[in-house]
Amino acid sequence: MMAQSRSEILSLLQRHGVAPNRKLGQNFLVDGNITRRIVNEAGVVPGDRIIEVGAGTGTLTRALAAAGGHVTAFEVDPRLRPMLEEVTSGLDVDLVMADASKIDFAQSFPDGPWLLVANLPYNVGTSLVMDILRHAPAVVRLVVMMQREVAERLVALPGTENYGIPSVVTGLHARARLAFRVPPQVFYPVPRVESAVVIMDRTESPRDAEPALEIARTAFSKRRKMLRGSLRGLIEDPESILIAAGIDPTSRAEDLSPADFVRLAEANR
Numbered sequence: 466m467m468a469q470s471r472s473e474i475l476s477l478l479q480r481h482g483v484a485p486n487r488k489l490g491q492n493f494l495v496d497g498n499i500t501r502r503i504v505n506e507a508g509v510v511p512g513d514r515i516i517e518v519g520a521g522t523g524t525l526t527r528a529l530a531a532a533g534g535h536v537t538a539f540e541v542d543p544r545l546r547p548m549l550e551e552v553t554s555g556l557d558v559d560l561v562m563a564d565a566s567k568i569d570f571a572q573s574f575p576d577g578p579w580l581l582v583a584n585l586p587y588n589v590g591t592s593l594v595m596d597i598l599r600h601a602p603a604v605v606r607l608v609v610m611m612q613r614e615v616a617e618r619l620v621a622l623p624g625t626e627n628y629g630i631p632s633v634v635t636g637l638h639a640r641a642r643l644a645f646r647v648p649p650q651v652f653y654p655v656p657r658v659e660s661a662v663v664i665m666d667r668t669e670s671p672r673d674a675e676p677a678l679e680i681a682r683t684a685f686s687k688r689r690k691m692l693r694g695s696l697r698g699l700i701e702d703p704e705s706i707l708i709a710a711g712i713d714p715t716s717r718a719e720d721l722s723p724a725d726f727v728r729l730a731e732a733n734r
């Protein structure tokens with residue numbers, strides 16, 4: 466099945482009397498080449514179970530189902546239901562008209578494996594990805610298009626300017642890479658920012674992932690301070706614990722890798 470073209474999508478929106486809602490972060494993907502590339506990067510094979518968040522006009526939904534996936538597609542905007550029912554008719558798609566940011570993914574998708582493949586609305590992307598990585602282990606692969614700056618934070622390495630809590634969460638739970646950048650012109654309406662597609666393959670989460678994240682949050686909240694100072698109050702004797710973990714007490718938050726934060730959490734047990 467061919468991906469929808471720009472003219473087809475614009476005609477579909479006009480016929481259904483739907484205009485993009487800025488408050489919902491609606492920038493509809495209208496480039497069939499990008500749609501096909503996302504599906505290819507996701508590596509969808511027949512029988513894959515796929516979660517899509519922000520189904521929009523259904524262009525990615527339809528392409529994922531055409532590749533053989535069983536798609537559970539979330540869409541918060543009730544105006545889009547008739548359009549989505551039309552474009553996914555006869556395909557293996559379950560439409561869920563609900564706000565995915567309020568879904569408990571661990572409870573709703575307890576048995577894996579699941580793939581998350583989505584053009585995420587800008588206003589929910591980071592928090593949704595963080596929540597799924599931390600709490601929904603049945604989602605084993607995430608292929609998501611996000612604002613480029615956000616995508617770069619997810620894959621950033623220690624010591625770089627984009628490195629922060631999103632990078633730590635990603636590193637604790639997955640191997641991540643930025644697959645490709647996406648220009649604004651492939652969306653309707655055209656956003657003011659570039660986008661990028663990130664691929665995250667889940668790895669086994671360390672036992673102390675959550676304590677490590679708590680330490681990282683405290684450290685990054687005072688990122689200009691050395692760790693021996695920034696962790697005071699959370700850790701009783703931070704200098705001794707840092708030394709026990711093999712970490713220089715004069716280091717700062719951005720110097721530590723996710724594995725370093727885990728070692729610190731282990732030493733602080």
